[in-house]
Amino acid sequence: MITDTFHRRVDTMHLLVIEDDPVLGKALHRGLSDAGHVCEWSRNGQKGLHEALTQRFDAIVLDLLLPDLGGLELLQKLRSQGVRTPVLVLTALGAVDDRVHGLNAGADDYLVKPFAFPELLARLDAISRRVLDRPSTVLTAGPLSLDLTTRRVVREGNEISLTPTEFSLLEYLMRYVGQVVTRKMLCEHLWESDWEGVTNVVEVHINRLRGKIDRGYDEPLIQTVRGRGYVLRAT
Amino acid sequence: MFFELLRTTFRSLRFRLLLWNALAVALTGFVVLASVREGMRQTLIMELDSALEQDVGELGLLLRDGSSWEMIQEELDRKAAGHSLREWFVRFYDAEGKTIWSNSTAPDLPALKNPFPAPRTWTSGEYRMVLRSMPAMQNRASSVVVGSSTAFIAADLSRIDQQVLGVGAAVLVLSPLVGWFLMRRVTKPLANMIDATARYRPAKMYERLEVRNTGDELDRLAQTINGFLDRIAEHLEQNHAFLANSAHELRTPLAAIRSSIEVALNGNRSPEEYSELLTDVIDGCTNLETLVNQLLLLAETDADLVGLFREDVDFSQVVARSVDMFQAAAEVQGIQLEVDPLPPAPMRANRYHLRQLMNNLLDNAIKFTAQRFADGQPGEGRIHVRLWRDEPRGQAVLEVSDNGVGIGAEHLPQLFERFYRVDPSRTRGEGSPGGSGLGLSIVQGIVLAHEGKIEVRSSPGEGTTFTVRLPLADTDAETPAAEGRTEEKVDAGANS
Numbered sequence: 131m132i133t134d135t136f137h138r139r140v141d142t143m144h145l146l147v148i149e150d151d152p153v154l155g156k157a158l159h160r161g162l163s164d165a166g167h168v169c170e171w172s173r174n175g176q177k178g179l180h181e182a183l184t185q186r187f188d189a190i191v192l193d194l195l196l197p198d199l200g201g202l203e204l205l206q207k208l209r210s211q212g213v214r215t216p217v218l219v220l221t222a223l224g225a226v227d228d229r230v231h232g233l234n235a236g237a238d239d240y241l242v243k244p245f246a247f248p249e250l251l252a253r254l255d256a257i258s259r260r261v262l263d264r265p266s267t268v269l270t271a272g273p274l275s276l277d278l279t280t281r282r283v284v285r286e287g288n289e290i291s292l293t294p295t296e297f298s299l300l301e302y303l304m305r306y307v308g309q310v311v312t313r314k315m316l317c318e319h320l321w322e323s324d325w326e327g328v329t330n331v332v333e334v335h336i337n338r339l340r341g342k343i344d345r346g347y348d349e350p351l352i353q354t355v356r357g358r359g360y361v362l363r364a365t
Numbered sequence: 366m367f368f369e370l371l372r373t374t375f376r377s378l379r380f381r382l383l384l385w386n387a388l389a390v391a392l393t394g395f396v397v398l399a400s401v402r403e404g405m406r407q408t409l410i411m412e413l414d415s416a417l418e419q420d421v422g423e424l425g426l427l428l429r430d431g432s433s434w435e436m437i438q439e440e441l442d443r444k445a446a447g448h449s450l451r452e453w454f455v456r457f458y459d460a461e462g463k464t465i466w467s468n469s470t471a472p473d474l475p476a477l478k479n480p481f482p483a484p485r486t487w488t489s490g491e492y493r494m495v496l497r498s499m500p501a502m503q504n505r506a507s508s509v510v511v512g513s514s515t516a517f518i519a520a521d522l523s524r525i526d527q528q529v530l531g532v533g534a535a536v537l538v539l540s541p542l543v544g545w546f547l548m549r550r551v552t553k554p555l556a557n558m559i560d561a562t563a564r565y566r567p568a569k570m571y572e573r574l575e576v577r578n579t580g581d582e583l584d585r586l587a588q589t590i591n592g593f594l595d596r597i598a599e600h601l602e603q604n605h606a607f608l609a610n611s612a613h614e615l616r617t618p619l620a621a622i623r624s625s626i627e628v629a630l631n632g633n634r635s636p637e638e639y640s641e642l643l644t645d646v647i648d649g650c651t652n653l654e655t656l657v658n659q660l661l662l663l664a665e666t667d668a669d670l671v672g673l674f675r676e677d678v679d680f681s682q683v684v685a686r687s688v689d690m691f692q693a694a695a696e697v698q699g700i701q702l703e704v705d706p707l708p709p710a711p712m713r714a715n716r717y718h719l720r721q722l723m724n725n726l727l728d729n730a731i732k733f734t735a736q737r738f739a740d741g742q743p744g745e746g747r748i749h750v751r752l753w754r755d756e757p758r759g760q761a762v763l764e765v766s767d768n769g770v771g772i773g774a775e776h777l778p779q780l781f782e783r784f785y786r787v788d789p790s791r792t793r794g795e796g797s798p799g800g801s802g803l804g805l806s807i808v809q810g811i812v813l814a815h816e817g818k819i820e821v822r823s824s825p826g827e828g829t830t831f832t833v834r835l836p837l838a839d840t841d842a843e844t845p846a847a848e849g850r851t852e853e854k855v856d857a858g859a860n861s
Contacts, residue, residue: 357647
């Protein structure tokens, strides 16, 4: 029931997780495998560096705080050896300077612990897509299609008119079709603000979007996953 | 050990004050005594001069009397014998400067090379002499010198010198001694303060320096240090309370997570039940995360990390975006969220923190306005956002006013305190993360970290207005620099 929300269309990625914490490492390994990726898990920095240098990966998940070899140091060694594999850094600190350091050292993105698993999936997707670089102007999900250039949204031949916020929201859901998208991710996408206060600022837009694209159809495309976020299902 | 003691002594304030004081006393004493001595010497010479003048005058009278030359010589010899102690003498010269006559005890003096111009008064060797012209004398004499030894003046001065040296030596010895004890009055309280302050420990913040109520600088120093200690103590107390409260607040979501997991592990359940329980765990984690993030945000404003990560931000854009974010959420709750036109408000600030500030204020306003009109109260909820520039003060002023439930006057003083809840029963327990009682503390923390000010006005049943003042970027200094940057950018673009 739950795991199947991780299952997605997409191409299988070959991933390397470098994480010393056994609980988090196990969860990452299992979660990423469940999402359909081939995942390898290194429990320390030296081993991780060796793996990263000797094998080809689509992306690397790297914890910054490793006992033997610091995450940033590892990253620098990796880059100095000419390995350009996209790297997503995990940090517990989250201060602005960490971000700057991490990105300067060659990280492609970072995620502050604790994080929502869908966010990790989305970001891994994003950084590996950055490499694949496949521009697409029309997104489709089942009966729904969204044209980024003409800004037209069509479901089963019926054109749907959306406000800019709703359009942006739908675009994001369609990019991660079949995958849970958290409120926080949507909030950051729409307003560059990670709001987590009382007022649910996303829900109202989701409800309006539902009213426009799901009303009158038997199968609702946008579904709420309690405690986690929303998912656009194209079955 | 001994040298160390010596070095500490030499370095001490008391010793140095003493040294300077002694030097000043010695120098002043020397100058005063030296000028007294010189004055004395000049007075004695002036007295001698006037005595000699008088003698010359008498001599003139004697000559004019018409006494015979022999009688005059006899008279002068007698006078010289009478003043032999002072080696008084008289000597007559002719027009060429040759001696015509002198009394028998007169010292040998070189011939006057040029007897004129007369009159003249001078010192030669140990003699003081007065030269006067003597016209119309029967025996060709044209000038006369009357002189006297100055030995008695030198003797007087040496007596004075001895006394001066005695007094000077006494002053040099006594002044440091007196000073040493006077300095004690200053340095003793200072030494006490040093000893006391060295003993103080953060764990025992109740100790304070003794104030002697003399009103002098040392007293003021003690009072200032005590005031500083008061503020540190208050700060520490707040931090202790904050730490305890934080731990306490973290327990609630932690307990929820733990119970859900324990229930899940306790016996076989259907997949639906597991799913339900695990969703509860996620909810608990979300609450925990929110709380931890808020605590971190507060820690950042406390440690003034804001200052480290400032950039050029237009506050009006932050306000506009935040209003856009809350617009629809307010609308569905029947609240009108209105914004007056926003003038640009450039500032050096932490963009992330400004967003949190604005979001928290709007969230707060929506919460309290919805609370009032949810109970079927007549009327319409209204939130008004205004931003303007107070140019004379160089500030941007943000006003967020609502017509919500309002805040009672008894709550206003503690409103910004951490974990303070106006209505604890209402905001707690429902698992609502925003009800942590930290929202307004964060707002205040961010405002203060940006050298701003926040005020609140409220009347229960009518509404609340928050006014935030934040310093604008120094436009006079900023504008040319900003232009320079744009030009650089254009150049770089043209080159590439």
